[in-house]
Amino acid sequence: MFRTALRNVLAHKARLLMTVLAVMLGVAFVSGTLVYTDTLSTAFRNSSQKSYDDIDVALNPQASDTVPGVQPENPRLDAKLLDTVRRAPGAAFATGIVNGPTGIADKSGKLIGQGGSGSNYFPGKDGKDARYPMKEGAAPTRGDQFALDQDTAEKGGYHVGDTVRMSVDGPVREQKLTGIFTTGGGQGMSGGSLALFDTKTAQKLLGVPGGFSEIDVKAAPGTSQAALKQSVGKALPRDSGTLTTGKELADDQAEGNKTSMDTMRTALLAFAGVSLFVGIFIIANTFTMLISQRTKELALLRAVGASRRQVTRSVLLEALVVGTIAGASGMVAGIGIGAVLRTLGGNDGAALPDGPLQVTATTVLVSLGVGIAVTVLSAWLPGRRAAKIPPVAAMNSVHAAATTKSLVVRNTIGALFAGAGTAAVLVAISLDDGKNTSRYMMGLGGMLLLVGVFVLTPLLSRPLIALGGPVLRGFGISGLLARQNALRNPRRTAATASALMIGLTLITGMTVIAKGVETGINNVAASSLKADYSIAMSSEGQPLPSTAEKQVKGAAGVSAVSPMRKDMVRVGAGAGAGSKGASMVVGVDGKTFGSLGNLDFTKGSLGSLHGDRVVVDSGTARDHGLKTGSRFPVTFPDGKKADLTVSGVYNGNQMFDGIILDKDTLASHQKRTTTQQLLVSMDGGATDAHKNELVKALGKNPALTVSDKQDIADAVSKLFTILLNMLYGLLGMAVVVAVLGVVNTLAMSVFERSQEIGMLRAIGLDRLGIKRMVRLESLIISLFGGVLGIGLGVFLGWAVGKLIEGGLPTYELVLPWGELAVFLGLAGLVGVLAALWPALRAARLNMLEAIKAE
Numbered sequence: 133m134f135r136t137a138l139r140n141v142l143a144h145k146a147r148l149l150m151t152v153l154a155v156m157l158g159v160a161f162v163s164g165t166l167v168y169t170d171t172l173s174t175a176f177r178n179s180s181q182k183s184y185d186d187i188d189v190a191l192n193p194q195a196s197d198t199v200p201g202v203q204p205e206n207p208r209l210d211a212k213l214l215d216t217v218r219r220a221p222g223a224a225f226a227t228g229i230v231n232g233p234t235g236i237a238d239k240s241g242k243l244i245g246q247g248g249s250g251s252n253y254f255p256g257k258d259g260k261d262a263r264y265p266m267k268e269g270a271a272p273t274r275g276d277q278f279a280l281d282q283d284t285a286e287k288g289g290y291h292v293g294d295t296v297r298m299s300v301d302g303p304v305r306e307q308k309l310t311g312i313f314t315t316g317g318g319q320g321m322s323g324g325s326l327a328l329f330d331t332k333t334a335q336k337l338l339g340v341p342g343g344f345s346e347i348d349v350k351a352a353p354g355t356s357q358a359a360l361k362q363s364v365g366k367a368l369p370r371d372s373g374t375l376t377t378g379k380e381l382a383d384d385q386a387e388g389n390k391t392s393m394d395t396m397r398t399a400l401l402a403f404a405g406v407s408l409f410v411g412i413f414i415i416a417n418t419f420t421m422l423i424s425q426r427t428k429e430l431a432l433l434r435a436v437g438a439s440r441r442q443v444t445r446s447v448l449l450e451a452l453v454v455g456t457i458a459g460a461s462g463m464v465a466g467i468g469i470g471a472v473l474r475t476l477g478g479n480d481g482a483a484l485p486d487g488p489l490q491v492t493a494t495t496v497l498v499s500l501g502v503g504i505a506v507t508v509l510s511a512w513l514p515g516r517r518a519a520k521i522p523p524v525a526a527m528n529s530v531h532a533a534a535t536t537k538s539l540v541v542r543n544t545i546g547a548l549f550a551g552a553g554t555a556a557v558l559v560a561i562s563l564d565d566g567k568n569t570s571r572y573m574m575g576l577g578g579m580l581l582l583v584g585v586f587v588l589t590p591l592l593s594r595p596l597i598a599l600g601g602p603v604l605r606g607f608g609i610s611g612l613l614a615r616q617n618a619l620r621n622p623r624r625t626a627a628t629a630s631a632l633m634i635g636l637t638l639i640t641g642m643t644v645i646a647k648g649v650e651t652g653i654n655n656v657a658a659s660s661l662k663a664d665y666s667i668a669m670s671s672e673g674q675p676l677p678s679t680a681e682k683q684v685k686g687a688a689g690v691s692a693v694s695p696m697r698k699d700m701v702r703v704g705a706g707a708g709a710g711s712k713g714a715s716m717v718v719g720v721d722g723k724t725f726g727s728l729g730n731l732d733f734t735k736g737s738l739g740s741l742h743g744d745r746v747v748v749d750s751g752t753a754r755d756h757g758l759k760t761g762s763r764f765p766v767t768f769p770d771g772k773k774a775d776l777t778v779s780g781v782y783n784g785n786q787m788f789d790g791i792i793l794d795k796d797t798l799a800s801h802q803k804r805t806t807t808q809q810l811l812v813s814m815d816g817g818a819t820d821a822h823k824n825e826l827v828k829a830l831g832k833n834p835a836l837t838v839s840d841k842q843d844i845a846d847a848v849s850k851l852f853t854i855l856l857n858m859l860y861g862l863l864g865m866a867v868v869v870a871v872l873g874v875v876n877t878l879a880m881s882v883f884e885r886s887q888e889i890g891m892l893r894a895i896g897l898d899r900l901g902i903k904r905m906v907r908l909e910s911l912i913i914s915l916f917g918g919v920l921g922i923g924l925g926v927f928l929g930w931a932v933g934k935l936i937e938g939g940l941p942t943y944e945l946v947l948p949w950g951e952l953a954v955f956l957g958l959a960g961l962v963g964v965l966a967a968l969w970p971a972l973r974a975a976r977l978n979m980l981e982a983i984k985a986e
Contacts, residue, residue, distance in 0.1 A: 153872055155458035155503050156465060158408035163466020163499040165400040168473040169393045170490040176389040184385075186262055187378040188351040189361045191217060194373055209344040213372060217347055220367040222355035227254045227261075228331065229346040232338030233674045235299040235835030236280065236325040238288040243834040245284065247671025248325030250300060252334035253279065264328060268292050269311035275333045279311035284325035298327065299835035300337040301677050324671070347373075408502065409634065412510045440519035447515030451508045459503020466499060467491055543591050550584025553577045557927075561934040570935055578928050582637065585924060589626030589633075594619060596916055607908060610901045613892075614908035617885070618916075628874055629917030632962060635867045636918055636955055639860065640925025641932065643955075646856045647946040648933045653786070654845040655942035660787040663692075663728040663811040664818040665826060666839050675806035680830060687829035689814045689822055694721035694728050696809040697795055699802065702767040703756050715752055715766075716790035719798035728811040729788060732941075736760035736780030746776045746793040749784030766791075768801035783941060786848075867962065874966035878910050882974045893979035903971040910967035911960055918959025922952055 193209060209228070218226040234250030235243050253261050253271045261271065264279070269292035272278050278298075280290060290296060294309045307327075315326065328334075335341050351360040357377040365375050433443060471489055556577025563570040585592075597618055604611030618625055667684065669676060685693050697719035720729070722741035731738060734750055741747070748758055758764060762778045776793065784790070799805050814822040818840040826838045839847065882889070889902060897905075930945055937943045 151454055151507070152458045152461065155408075155455065155507055156462040157868060158404055158506070159459050159462025159499050159503045160465035160469055161404035162401060162408075162502055163463045163495055164469025164473060165397055165404060165466075166495040166498060167467055167470030167489060167491055169397040169400075170492055170495065171470060171474055171488075173390055173393045174490050176393075177386045184378040184382040186350060187348045187381065188355075188357045189349040189364055189378065190376050190381060191347040191349070191364070191368075191373045192376070193345075194371065209347050209373060210342060213368065214344065214347055216367055216369075217349055217364055220349075220360075220364045222352050222360045222363045223349050224352040225256060225350045227256075227348045227350075228252075228344040229254065229348060230331065230334040230338050230340055230343075231345040232300070232334075232340075233669070233671060233835070234325070234327045234338075235670065235833075236284055236288065236327060237297040237299070237304075237834035241297065241832055241834055243670050244288050245324045247669070247674065247835065248284070248327065250327045250329065250334060250338055252331040253328045254331055264313040264315065266311045266313050269309070272310050272328060272330050272333070274330065275336075276308055277310045277330070277333075278307040279313055279328040280309055281326040282312055282314050285309075285312045297834065299677070299833045301339055303677075303679060304831040304833050305337075408506050412506060434522075443519040444512075444515040447511055448508055451511035451515075452504060455504035455507030456500065458507060459500040462503055463496060463499035466495075539590075542587060546584050546587030546591070548584070549580050549587060553579070553581025553584050556580060557931045561931055574932060574935060578931075581928075582634065582924065585633070585920065586626075586630045589630055589920070590622035592920070593622050593625055593629070593916060596919060597912055600912060600915070604908060604912070607904060608901075609897065610904040611908055613905045614912060617905070617909045618912045625913055625916070629913050629920065632867070632874070632914060632917035632959060633921040633924070636921025636959065637924040637928065640922050640952065640955055641929040642856060642925075643948055643951050644926055644929025644945070645932050645936070646853075647948045647951075648929070648943050649936065649940065650845075650849045650853075651946050652936075652940045652943035653848045655944065656785050656787055656940070657841040657845045659732070659942065660730055660785055661728070661811070661841055661844075662730050662813070663694075664814045664840060665812040665823065666844060667810040667812060667826070667830070668808065668837055668839070670835050670837050674835075675808055676810065676836070677833070680836070681807060681810060683829045683831070684810055684812055684826060687825050689816065689825060690812060691815050692724040692727050692811075692813040694724045694811045695795060695807040696720055696811065697798060697805060697807050698790075699769055699798060701769070701791070703752075703764060704766075715756075717766075717798060718788070718790050718792045719795035720792060722794035722796075725792075725811075728813055731780075731782040731788060731792075732785075733780045733782045736778070739779040741779070741792070742794045743797060744774065744776050745779045746791050747780040747782055748778055748791050749789050750781055751784055751789075752791060753778070753781045768798075770801045770803070772801055774801075785941065867958070871962050871966050874910055874914060874963060875969060878906060878967055878970035879973070882906065882970050882977075886977060887983055889974055889977055890979040890981070890983040893977070894983065899975040902975045906971035906974050907964060907967040910970070911963040914959045914963030914966070915956070918956050921959070922955055926952075 191209060191213070211228070214226055214228045217223060230250075230252040232250050234248050236245075236248055238244050253264060255261050255271065260266075264271075266279070267282055269279070278296070280288075280296070285291070288296070290309055290312075292309055292312060295306050296309050298305055298307060311328075313328065329337060335343065338345075349360060349364060351357060355363075357379055361375050361377050368375075433446075434440075467489065474489070554577070556573055558577075560570045560573035560577055563573065597615065601615060604615050607614075667676070667680065681693065681695055684690060699717055699719070700714050701717050703715050720741070722745075725741060726738050731747065733747075736747070738747060739745060753759065756764065758778050758781070760778055760780060763775050764778070765773055765775050767773050776791070782788070795805075812826065816822070823838055823840070830836050830838070837843075892902065893899075926947065933943055933945050
């Protein structure tokens with residue numbers, strides 16, 4: 133039986149090649165994902181370890197509660213602490229580090245990369261800073277000098293001696309480039325720039341005059357990191373900061389990278405799973421076709437003594453050989469995909485660490501295991517069916533028709549799955565528990581519905597394909613025959629259409645969701661902002677320069693300005709530093725905010741926003757039991773307590789959220805005020821001239837963005853567009869696999885109808901008519917799958933959109949008719965392309981040989 137299986141594999145190389153391709157594509161995606169993520173994980177881990185090679189212990193300021201975009205008011209590490217650390221037993225050298233945001237402009241004035249940072253060049257006893265070896269020039273020594281990392285210098289076209297415009301804190305500066313350095317560790321890995329100043333200049337420019345952001349200590353020979361940490365801790369005054377060993381820092385960074393890689397790996401493997409799932413239909417179809425060709429052969433084996441188990445085993449052995457070949461070839465292709473993904477990842481502005489491709493034993497075993505498992509499992513049912521065929525019935529070819537009982541059972545199961553899935557989706561929409569229950573329910577319902585429709589597809593094929601009857605009649609006898617052929621074996625037609633249906637369901641659903649989110653974001657910007665412009669840093673989360681508000685107020689045509697300053701407070705009586713109840717507060721100009729922001733109040737109103745008067749979002753109000761007129765205690769960042777009064781409760785969104793109060797009230801409790809955003813209104817509204825005036829007033833700062841409402845919406849929508857394009861590319865693999873499935877089905881159809889095609893040729897149907905018949909059959913099957921996929925995708929997109937409305941109230945269902953038409957056209961194109969080879973083969977059949985074929 134083993135020799136028989138090998139002979140059958142070699143006898144049907146063309147058929148099995150399509151199965152190998154289908155499995156190989158899915159396995160290649162799995163293998164490529166594992167290679168890519170393993171490579172990045174290893175490279176980041178090695179980079180983390182290397183970047184902390186010169187750090188045995190790090191001293192950082194005490195951590196405090198904060199929110200993104202807010203600099204914590206931590207105690208500064210000063211020169212006195214640096215001297216104390218340097219004299220600690222076991223310390224060989226201590227480095228005072230200054231860090232802060234710094235943007236570098238290219239020669240056209242635009243920001244290089246995705247933002248950047250600035251630091252200090254801290255020379256050791258040899259006059260050099262081992263962290264930043266100079267490739268060209270020398271380190272900065274004066275206030276008008278700086279050094280730049282090699283990647284940024286190359287992107288900007290800068291050389292030693294050039295004058296470079298940059299943004300730090302305050303007006304745009306022009307510094308002389310004295311040196312270009314390389315980053316030996318993890319510096320600059322985010323795709324941003326890194327500028328170095330002398331220590332005194334860095335302290336002045338980056339907001340820590342006379343102090344440091346961090347102190348790194350190198351251990352003397354023979355002193356372990358743990359011993360040095362203990363020694364430094366004893367030497368320091370109490371509450372001086374947090375001590376961490378270099379190994380702990382490297383491990384923490386490596387763990388963070390691992391978490392990111394795991395998330396990416398899970399997402400990519402999910403799409404690989406879609407391709408493999410679609411491939412299951414093709415594999416099952418292929419083995420069904422091969423078995424139908426060998427029906428009499430298998431019957432003869434049964435007649436001469438082969439058992440059912442041996443027949444099934446023979447089919448599974450064929451699948452094992454095919455799966456092994458597909459798994460091995462997919463693994464090799466996956467290594468290439470991993471290399472391509474790594475190259476593309478480095479071309480999007482993010483600098484990725486160098487390192488060799490990682491092909492682990494796990495990747496090899498998983499690739500082979502997936503290829504073999506998917507192929508063998510897919511071939512099991514056709515093999516089992518073949519074994520059940522009685523020898524005499526198989527020899528007389530009376531086994532093909534499905535019994536009425538089996539059809540009833542199939543349709544009943546399909547209806548139950550589809551009904552349960554629909555019910556679960558509707559229940560998920562009605563749930564509003566603030567937890568993940570609704571998401572899990574939605575996912576379960578979507579899967580059940582998809583399975584149910586797949587099982588019902590043979591039943592659905594007759595009425596849906598019948599709708600195309602009037603159109604097909606226009607093609608004469610070829611159209612009539614195509615329709616009958618598509619309905620001749622509903623199960624096989626359904627399996628083929630389902631492969632395309634799954635891919636289009638996902639693509640359509642994601643497109644509907646993305647369009648709804650994009651519209652919702654546009655609605656947020658339009659409904660929440662009265663201001664003409666929003667000014668913020670290009671690097672998300674960084675505070676604006678301290679001079680920005682003054683510069684904007686001095687610009688011509690400005691009618692109103694309000695800063696947005698974020699911080700954290702503790703809500704509730706007795707709330708202290710370690711208590712629960714942290715909430716975000718936003719300080720605004722109480723006099724002008726009403727003309728710049730448009731809050732959606734459910735109770736109360738903005739009123740007079742000054743003193744202890746505040747407005748709160750509905751989530752905060754619900755969490756703390758607040759309503760209009762409520763008076764509640766809070767603890768501010770400086771530890772002082774105060775009572776605030778609620779003037780109104782509003783629905784929070786992506787623009788405004790948290791407790792909003794007057795900026796002066798918040799500033800009285802802050803040691804340092806930082807502004808995350810400026811809202812600006814102009815006389816005459818938003819115009820190009822007004823935007824240019826603001827850019828000019830801000831000194832053409834490359835690190836600042838001046839955005840109108842459409843710019844804000846476009847910036848958010850761009851992220852969804854990029855994500856959607858990535859998903860299209862990933863799901864495109866499933867569509868390619870579906871093409872192979874249509875080819876398989878048509879090839880099977882041509883084989884089964886060889887005599888029929890010969891008779892049609894004999895009674896006068898020419899080769900062109902035969903080709904047209906096969907192409908129309910392929911087109912019908914593909915459009916059938918396309919209609920089902922688009923219909924399911926729209927329904928699931930609508931359902932998921934209902935869940936999104938909970939977090940984005942402005943979400944709006946938008947049916948992208950243009951994209952839907954393209955998807956349907958894509959389904960038709962799949963049918964046309966897939967029919968090329970089977971149609972040509974059918975037309976070339978010798979009519980006499982076909983007529984006498986058995």
